[in-house]
Amino acid sequence: MTSLVTSVSRGLTYVAMVIMFVMTLHVAGSVALRLATNRDIPLTLEITADYYMVALTFIPLAMIDLAQRHIRAEFLAALLPNAVQYGLGILIRLAMLGYLALLTWRSTLNAIGRTQAGDAKITIIGSFPTWPARWIVPFGLAVACLAALVLLVRALRGRDEEVTDIAERDTDNAGREAV
Amino acid sequence: MSNIEIGAIALGVSIVLIGFRLHIGLALGLSAIGGMMAIVGSRGTLGIVMSTPYEFSASWELSAIPMFVLMGNIAFYTGMTDSLFKAARLWLGRLPGGLAVATNFACAGFASASGSSLATTIAMGKIAIPEMRKYGYDPGLSGGVVAAAGTLGSLIPPSILLVLYGIFAEVSITKLFTAAVVPGLITAFVYGAMIIIRAKLNPALAPLPEERPTMAEKFRVLLDVWPLPLLVLAVLGSLYAGLATATEAGAVGAAMAMLIALIQRRLSFEALRRSLYESVMNSGALFFIAMGAVLMTRLMALSGLPYFLSDQLELYAVSPWSLLLITSLIYLVLGCVIDPIGMILLTLPVLIPMFKTAGFDLIWFGILVVKFVEVGLLTPPLGLNVYAVRTLAPDVPLSKLFRGVSWFILCEVIVIVFLCLVPQSTVWLR
Numbered sequence: 001m002t003s004l005v006t007s008v009s010r011g012l013t014y015v016a017m018v019i020m021f022v023m024t025l026h027v028a029g030s031v032a033l034r035l036a037t038n039r040d041i042p043l044t045l046e047i048t049a050d051y052y053m054v055a056l057t058f059i060p061l062a063m064i065d066l067a068q069r070h071i072r073a074e075f076l077a078a079l080l081p082n083a084v085q086y087g088l089g090i091l092i093r094l095a096m097l098g099y100l101a102l103l104t105w106r107s108t109l110n111a112i113g114r115t116q117a118g119d120a121k122i123t124i125i126g127s128f129p130t131w132p133a134r135w136i137v138p139f140g141l142a143v144a145c146l147a148a149l150v151l152l153v154r155a156l157r158g159r160d161e162e163v164t165d166i167a168e169r170d171t172d173n174a175g176r177e178a179v
Numbered sequence: 180m181s182n183i184e185i186g187a188i189a190l191g192v193s194i195v196l197i198g199f200r201l202h203i204g205l206a207l208g209l210s211a212i213g214g215m216m217a218i219v220g221s222r223g224t225l226g227i228v229m230s231t232p233y234e235f236s237a238s239w240e241l242s243a244i245p246m247f248v249l250m251g252n253i254a255f256y257t258g259m260t261d262s263l264f265k266a267a268r269l270w271l272g273r274l275p276g277g278l279a280v281a282t283n284f285a286c287a288g289f290a291s292a293s294g295s296s297l298a299t300t301i302a303m304g305k306i307a308i309p310e311m312r313k314y315g316y317d318p319g320l321s322g323g324v325v326a327a328a329g330t331l332g333s334l335i336p337p338s339i340l341l342v343l344y345g346i347f348a349e350v351s352i353t354k355l356f357t358a359a360v361v362p363g364l365i366t367a368f369v370y371g372a373m374i375i376i377r378a379k380l381n382p383a384l385a386p387l388p389e390e391r392p393t394m395a396e397k398f399r400v401l402l403d404v405w406p407l408p409l410l411v412l413a414v415l416g417s418l419y420a421g422l423a424t425a426t427e428a429g430a431v432g433a434a435m436a437m438l439i440a441l442i443q444r445r446l447s448f449e450a451l452r453r454s455l456y457e458s459v460m461n462s463g464a465l466f467f468i469a470m471g472a473v474l475m476t477r478l479m480a481l482s483g484l485p486y487f488l489s490d491q492l493e494l495y496a497v498s499p500w501s502l503l504l505i506t507s508l509i510y511l512v513l514g515c516v517i518d519p520i521g522m523i524l525l526t527l528p529v530l531i532p533m534f535k536t537a538g539f540d541l542i543w544f545g546i547l548v549v550k551f552v553e554v555g556l557l558t559p560p561l562g563l564n565v566y567a568v569r570t571l572a573p574d575v576p577l578s579k580l581f582r583g584v585s586w587f588i589l590c591e592v593i594v595i596v597f598l599c600l601v602p603q604s605t606v607w608l609r
Contacts, residue, residue, distance in 0.1 A: 013456070013459060013460075016463070017452070017455040017456055017459050020249060020416060020455055020458060020459055021246055021455055023242075023246075023430070024243070024246060024249060024430050024433045024434055024437075027242075027426060027427055027430035027431075028427075028430040028431045028433070028434035028435075029425045029429050030427070031417070031422075031423055031430070032431075034421070038400070041239065045239055048239060048242050048386050048426065049237045049238055049239040051246075052242065052244045053236055053238060053239075053241060053257045054233065054236045054237050056245055056459065056462060056463065056466070057232075057466040057467075057470075058232070058236065060459050060460065060463040060465060063460070063466065064460055064464050064467065066428065067460065068461075069207075069461075070202035070203075070204065070464055070467060071202065071203050071204075071464055071465075071468060071518055071520065071521055072197070072200055072201065072202045073198065073200070073203070073517045073518065073561075074196055075198045075200050075516040076195070076198030077199050077200040088199060089403045090199065092199075092200060092201055092205075093200075095201065095205060095209060096202070096205055097210055099208055099212075100204055101234060102212070102228065103228065103232055106228045106229040106352065107229065107233065109414045110228060110229045110230055110233065122199075125573035130237075131468060133233075133237065134233055135230050135548055137232050137233050138237070140441045141232070143258060156481075160471075166479045
């Protein structure tokens with residue numbers, strides 16, 4: 001189960017990387033076209049906002065958790081004794097799982113509703129369907145739920161600090177801090 | 180319990196949860212959901228939670244963030260810093276404290292390709308710290324200049340913090356970027372002046388290197404740094420001329436950084452893969468916090484807490500300047516324990532409505548917020564940039580680094596006071 005979730009998360013991260021690359025070329029290409037011909041690539045704004053951005057937000061979520069890339073502080077936790085820290089680690093994992101599960105449940109209902117309504121945006125070149133994009137949210141969140149479950153099991157076994165990362169753990173991990 | 184009290188409790192709970200190591204986005208989201216449950220009940224809350232994740236992420240404004248993050252990562256992984264530092268060293272190296280001055284301006288240059296303080300500090304520190312130490316520079320000065328000048332990364336555009344601020348304050352990101360140019364340059368020049376004065380008074384801090392570059396060498400090195408002005412022109416120029424939105428400018432910047440690295444034969448497949456991977460992880464982690472912050476913003480609107488606080492300010496006739504002072508203290512305290520993005524996203528839902536009511540220019544306030552956050556990056560005990568320098572120079576005691584940085588904090592105070600007294604400094608380019 002762990003290796004399956006890890007592989008799927010890793011695969012999704014590669015998908016997100018490709019999406020980011022395509023998005024860069026698409027938007028930059030649209031600007032270039034506008035400068036040359038005074039016309040954008042049609043639907044650039046809609047595709048960027050409704051598809052690329054939703055994908056970049058939710059598709060890598062599982063890997064971000066597995067790779068321990070979520071941003072956190074611990075000014076109070078550091079004061080606690082080790083045994084309490086262990087319990088705290090499990091509680092945090094449970095809270096994450098609960099939060100993600102709630103969002104997955106609600107966004108699935110949202111996606112079903114919008115699909116039935118045939119959600120679309122009216123653009124200058126006609127109707128642009130946005131209902132398929134609604135499904136990216138529960139999909140990414142559901143995989144993130146599975147990752148949170150893996151991390152919960154790890155925390156229960158006292159291996160909370162274990163990190164699954166796509167890049168080899170080299171000494172040069174400075175880029176981790178790039179934001 | 181009144182709605183206002185619920186809002187205040189939820190905000191307090193989120194800070195405590197962050198203290199207990201909960202991911203910042205999770206802490207914000209959970210306490211916001213709890214607060215909404217108490218105010219509008221479970222039905223209303225579930226309704227809000229249903230559509231928020233999609234509506235928040237499907238945003239054209241927000242899409243500027245991954246583009247600028249990618250641009251910075253490409254500049255980082257393709258080694259744009261090397262030529263920049265070399266050029267600054269040859270041109271400024273003979274000044275008192277020349278290598279430190281060079282590091283300072285090389286950071287300012289790199290900041291115009293990177294939107295992040297930590298990235299700027301790490302990228303420049305890797306090259307500049309060994310060089311300064313080779314010439315016997317004081318470790319406090321060499322570490323301090325890298326930590327402090329790195330903060331220019333989040334002020335000199337592009338800036339991830341300013342994009343986030345622009346989205347939450349609903350002000351133009353282009354205006355924020357252009358407003359930040361002059362304060363960014365002022366900061367770099369004040370830093371530079373301070374280094375020169377200190378090195379002049381105490382030459383032992385920064386021994387003069389023997390290197391005496393010829394004019395020909397000096398001009399030759401400029402050939403290597405041509406990509407940077409080109410990038411600045413493409414990104415800022417297109418924004419300023421109204422040719423592109425922030426997202427478009429970011430995408431053009433990222434695409435150009437790739438193209439330049441390709442021409443210079445620096446863009447390996449591995450560098451591209453690392454840049455994309457780090458950018459996906461960085462921006463995804465940031466979006467997760469932003470989603471929590473959007474939920475918190477909804478709760479704040481429902482609770483009426485920010486408006487209540489604004490009313491109190493009026494009632495007790497708190498002057499705008501006192502409000503600004505209180506704000507700076509809040510950031511100073513939070514900066515000791517929370518990272519910059521968490522800090523911005525935690526505070527803006529409450530502060531923005533208050534500052535709107537107080538009649539402040541929200542663009543000018545945005546620049547000040549980034550300044551406050553920057554000081555937070557330098558102050559003990561957390562001072563993220565100082566810790567980043569520590570990883571590059573592990574043998575230098577933290578106390579020495581913080582002492583070295585204290586001179587730069589003094590400069591920051593001077594610049595902040597100047598920005599408060601001369602708000603026009605953020606208007607010059609707008």
